[in-house]
Amino acid sequence: MPKLLHAPLFSAVLACFLSAFMAASAVAAPPGATPGEPVPAGSPVAAGPIHFQFAIYYPKRPAAEPLTSLRNRLAQISGSPKLVTAAPPPASLTEAIVLARWNTTTVQKDYRPPSTDLLQRFGRGLSREQAEALQRTEQALILDFAHPAPQARTALFKAIDVALQVARDGNGLLWDEETREVFTPDEWRKRRIDSWENGVPDVAMHTVIHAYRSDNLVRAITLGMSKLGLPDVVVSDFSWSSNRPMGNLVNVFAQAMVEGATIARAGQFDLDLRGLKHSGARDPQLRSLKPNAAPVAKLSLVNGKWESGDPQNRLFEIRFDRYKGPDRYAQQTALLTAIFGADEDAVTRLKHNDELLAASKAAGAQLAKLRDTFNKGLQPGEYILVKAPFTTREGGNEWMWVEIARWNGDTIEGLLKNEPVDVTGLHAGQMVKVSQAKLFDYIRRYPDGREEGNETGKIIGRQQGKK
Incomplete structure (x- = not known):
């Protein structure tokens, strides 16, 4: 009897954008909706003010006094946040603000930079010498930004720009507390400023996806969506060989939310790649589609279950039960095949x-x-x-x-x-x-x-x- 032998199927190549590290800075789950319940219909944007933190590390003595540089840059950049000495109550926040702290005494204790091992994965543009010098730094300008939710995009762009200019003035390195990455100023500009298009960010340049083995399969979660007042996105129980298409799915859904997508029906969202406005986020995905792609995915969305190391933010978990299959793993494959297509076996x-x-x-x-x-x-x-x-x-x-x-x-x-x-x-x-x-x-x-x-x-x- 002839045998049927299938060629090895590698529809997904591991991408560097999917990392295995999960930071454990958080120790308690943030308050939120009950895990597993369908997410409500409507806008996913947070109702209250948006808050995030950047910092600038100075491995060497800064070329310009940081607080003076900050004041000058805020005065020069139109629409920049207002420098305050104390954060107002969230309910009274009506404009974009920034609270600055110049730390020259407790950086190594309270705001220690990531190790050289972590910088190999989360250091953007750093040389070996910069990574090693960063370990010894004792100076950091910590910047807490806050603004009303309707200002999410414009205020984020201004915050990114202000942080870049101050870092350039003092030859500093930029830290994003939400994504847990360190950047040189050139990389910060490339990823965080040059990637905007008509006032819309490419969300993959402003977030990261951490992936790790959990209960024999893989769990992946975004970090950084809170900077736009949006929930972070979780996918669980998939295989490493599905890493790339699963990461693409997460990024495309996150991009749709950034562009203003709303949840039409509780717990359901129809994701159409062709509907994305940002060409840099949309066109590479469309060019990579296989001939049998739809390219639409029918997502089920539930409130995600928080785990240690997750961002302190709401979580939307993508599930796959709107597709047929004998188990959730087969349903995953059906969804990924529908939106991205698959190679002929x-x-x-x-x-x-x-x-x-x-x-x-x-x-x-x-x-x-x-x-x-x-x-x-x-x-x-x-x-x-x-x-x-x-x-x-x-x-x-x-x-x-x-x-x-x-x-x-x-x-x-x-x-x-x-x-x-x-x-x-x-x-x-x-x-x-x-x-x-x-x-x-x-x-x-x-x-x-x-x-x-x-x-x-x-x-x-x-x-x-x-x-």
Whole structure:
């Protein structure tokens, strides 16, 4: 009986924009709606004032006195926030304000900059020398901005501009407390100012997405949406190989909210890529769509459950139950395929010859070691696929790739990465169980894109190429 072997499916390449670090500065959940309840219809913009914090670190003595520079820049920039010595009560806030604190005594204790290890992931444009000098800094200008919610976009832009000019005057490095990133002034301008278009920011330049393994699968959350008075966005229980499309989905939904989208029906939002106004956020997504893309996603939205390290902000969690599928994992795949499309699944019908069987046996000899490695913990963004048999209608085998979520002895649970051809009752993205003893091959994919394994696939490719 011929076998069906699916080519490895990598519809998603890990992107640097999805990181594995989750900061733990927050220790308690912010007040908000009950987790799991549908988000209400209407505007997602916060009703009360918006507050956020930037800071400027000075690894060396500032070239210009920071508070004097701040006053001068506020006077020069039209519509800039008003400098105050004390924050007014939120209910009485009617204009944009900034509260400045010049700290030269307790920076290392109370406002310590991130370590050099973290700066490798969250330092934007910093040289090694700047990162090392930042560790020793004892001077920082801390800027707390606040303004009424209707001024969200214009006030944010002014705050970003003011912070940039003051940092340039004093040769400082900029810190965003909401996204937990450090920038050189040039990178701050590139990402935070040059990315605006007709008064609309590209939200991906003003937020970050932190992703980490949680309960064997991945949870991702934005940081930084509160600067625009909007909820941060959460997605749970997806696989590392879906990192890029899931990150794109989160960014596109966040962009729609920034551009003024409202929730028409409680707990539901129809996301249309073509409706985005910001061309820099919209056009790259449209160019990357596969031919079978819609490109519309029917999102379910519920109040997210706060976890340690999450931003102190409201959370909107994206769910996938408006799509058909035997479980939520298959529903995820259906949504991502609908909005972004999917590659055609290559299928080969063949008999296993001696060369293939020898390569498969060699792969099988590596599985016990691979299992131990998996259970000790893979690197963030690293994952393993295994090729497993599934019984067809005719009693043969269709060999498909499964991304491992749990590996206990001989039993492997994971997400099916191919759409079956001759197997009934299964769908791509579904959680399945397979036996280690019956596996045909494996692929280990590292965060930097390197791969190990799939020697049988290379043989099949060579044999097919000879015909």
